[in-house]
Structures are given as structure tokens and as C-alpha cells.
Amino acid sequence: MKNIDWSDLQLFVAVARGGGLSPAAKESGSSPATVGRRMLALEQAVGRPLFVRRQTGYELTIDGRALLSKAQLMEANARSIDDWLEAEGGRSLVRISAGTWTANFFADNFSRLWTPEDPFRIAFKTTEAKLDIAHREVEIGVRNAAPESPNLAGRRTVEVAQAAFCARNAGEAGRRNWVAISPEDMATRSARWLAAQSGATFAAWANTPRTLHDLIRSGVGKGVMPCFAGDRDPLLERAGDEIADLREGQWLVMHNEDRHRSDVRTVIDRIVALVNAHAPLFRGARPLGG
Incomplete structure (x- = not known):
């Protein structure tokens, strides 16, 4: 046969x-x-x-x-x-792995990443964990470091700043106390940094960045957020200067073979154009009311 x-x-x-x-x-x-x-x-x-x-x-x-x-x-x-x-419309699928804050930014600017005429679709895999790009769990991963595996390629995009944010109507306790990711759910540098601060008093803990954001907005306490997330929320304001220890670069990581796919290459180029257009926001240079 x-x-x-x-x-x-x-x-x-x-x-x-x-x-x-x-x-x-x-x-x-x-x-x-x-x-x-x-x-x-x-x-x-x-x-x-x-x-x-x-x-x-x-x-x-x-x-x-x-x-x-x-x-x-x-x-x-x-x-x-x-x-x-x-x-399925004969369309391919481009899966993007990103943390909560980045996925939210992409969702707010989705028309910059995809149009109904595109011959592909986009699927978000929102997680603070690192999915296995080498074994094709996703096509594109948004990371805070360059890839180390020889099977992966990386493209650096923008600098990302972080700061403490609180609700604009927060009382004294809401500006003094912290809300944070619980110790058993820590998956980011910012969560580990805050846990290591001596003398910090905590009002509440959350297991996801989304809930952390809700607690901050409710005036429960201040919390650490990327500036591109906190500075876009009109209900929040900075509760201090940028945390210099948490500044880091952003990388797009993809499989060496997948990056040559026309659909993946198109999405990568659009992500780069989108974040570069908002580079001041990512590096903390555009605080609301600043």
C-alpha cells in the first residue's frame, strides 16, 4: 500500500x-x-x-x-x-502564553494584533507559569528573560517598570498596608520581592494577579503592579516611586521552527509594534495625572 x-x-x-x-x-x-x-x-x-x-x-x-x-x-x-x-474557517491557530497583566494589555489592544481578514486565529494562554514552548505548548511566550534552550529563539521588546499602586480613594490603612500574592502561589519576581520586605504589614493575600488588582482597587491595601497595568487604571494611583530592583526586559520567545511560520511571524511583528508604540507606558514614564 x-x-x-x-x-x-x-x-x-x-x-x-x-x-x-x-x-x-x-x-x-x-x-x-x-x-x-x-x-x-x-x-x-x-x-x-x-x-x-x-x-x-x-x-x-x-x-x-x-x-x-x-x-x-x-x-x-x-x-x-x-x-x-x-x-474552523481553514485558519491556523497562534497561541500566546502571557501573564495576567500582559494578556489584559493585549486584550485591550486586540485590534492591533488581529483582524477578521487574517488567515489565522489567536488563542491566549494566560498563566504566570512558563509553558513549554520547546514542546509546542504555545507558539509565542512573553517572558522576562532571553531563552536558554538552543531550540528556542528570542526577540527583545521593551523595558518593564513596576511600582506600588493603591486606590485613589484609599484611606490611611489602604495606603499603609499591603495586599500580595500568597506565599504558596508566588510565581513572579514582584511577589517574591514583596514577601522579602521586612516590616511590611499585610491586609490580605490573593492567589491570582486579577484578584490582587481587585483588592487594590477596593482600597484594601497597596500592591505591586507593572506600571503599564497600574498606570492605565484611572481608579489607581502610584503609592511610591518605581521599584528599581524589579525593572526587567520583555522578551518574545518562540520555537526556532515555528518563528518562520507566516502567521506566527505576523503576530510577532504586530506585538513588537504594539509594545514599542507604548514603550513609555511600559517603562513607567506615563503615570496617570503625572
Whole structure:
């Protein structure tokens, strides 16, 4: 079977369905002579006669009928795949792994990353953990360091600053006490930095950045956030200067092979253009009201 081409089997089904070379030739866009030669080659490949050739047309032999049932099953399976691709719009998928703050920024600016005319779709994998790009869990990862694996490629984008933020209407306790990611859920440098501060008093803990943001907005306490997230929220204000120890670069990381895909390359270029256009925001140079 390794010498049998699927297109020959499709043509075989067309000959069997039409009862001869001419209907199959019309369906396939080939000449009857070409169809006839390919059917002879198919019979040689399987080592069995598939047709009884008569002046009135082609009739299937016993082996021909057996092959037809198998080929029709393959045709049905192939059609289900085509239907699946058609249902998906025939579009590829570009998966982006990013932390909560970055995913939120991308979502707010989604029209800069994707348009309805694009031949691909985007799926966000929002997590503070690092997904395995080398084993294709995602196509693009937003990271705070260059990749170390030889299978991965990296593209540096912008500098990211962080600071303490509190609610604009926060009382004295809300400006003095901290809210933080709980010790068992720490996955970022900022969470570990705050946990290491001696003398800090904590009003509440959260297990996700999203809940941390809600606690800060509610005036429960101040918390550490990237400036590109905190400075975009009109309900928040800075509760101190930039935390210099937490400044870091942002990297886009992708598999060495995937980065050459046209859809992945397009999304990478759009991400770079988007964050570069907001570079002052990322480096903390655009505080609201500043």
C-alpha cells in the first residue's frame, strides 16, 4: 500500500461511481486517456485486476468492489477532516502564553494584533507559569528573560517598570498596608520581592494577579503592579516611586521552527509594534495625572 497514492484512489472511486473513464475525467479535469493510464498503474500497484473493461464501460471485479468499500471509507474520513477545516474557517491557530497583566494589555489592544481578514486565529494562554514552548505548548511566550534552550529563539521588546499602586480613594490603612500574592502561589519576581520586605504589614493575600488588582482597587491595601497595568487604571494611583530592583526586559520567545511560520511571524511583528508604540507606558514614564 505504500506505493498507492491517495489521489489515485480518489480517481478510482470516480471511475467506479461513473462507470467509466469519461465521467471520471470530467470530474477530475483530466483526459480519459490519463485516467485510463492511472487505473492501469493502480492495478499494477495492488497486484490485482480492479475492472472488467467493456465497450459499455468499466465494471468492478470482486477485488475492485472490495477496494471501493475501503476507498469510500477513506473518502468519508477525509471529508470529515475537510468539514472540520471548513468549520474552523481553514485558519491556523497562534497561541500566546502571557501573564495576567500582559494578556489584559493585549486584550485591550486586540485590534492591533488581529483582524477578521487574517488567515489565522489567536488563542491566549494566560498563566504566570512558563509553558513549554520547546514542546509546542504555545507558539509565542512573553517572558522576562532571553531563552536558554538552543531550540528556542528570542526577540527583545521593551523595558518593564513596576511600582506600588493603591486606590485613589484609599484611606490611611489602604495606603499603609499591603495586599500580595500568597506565599504558596508566588510565581513572579514582584511577589517574591514583596514577601522579602521586612516590616511590611499585610491586609490580605490573593492567589491570582486579577484578584490582587481587585483588592487594590477596593482600597484594601497597596500592591505591586507593572506600571503599564497600574498606570492605565484611572481608579489607581502610584503609592511610591518605581521599584528599581524589579525593572526587567520583555522578551518574545518562540520555537526556532515555528518563528518562520507566516502567521506566527505576523503576530510577532504586530506585538513588537504594539509594545514599542507604548514603550513609555511600559517603562513607567506615563503615570496617570503625572
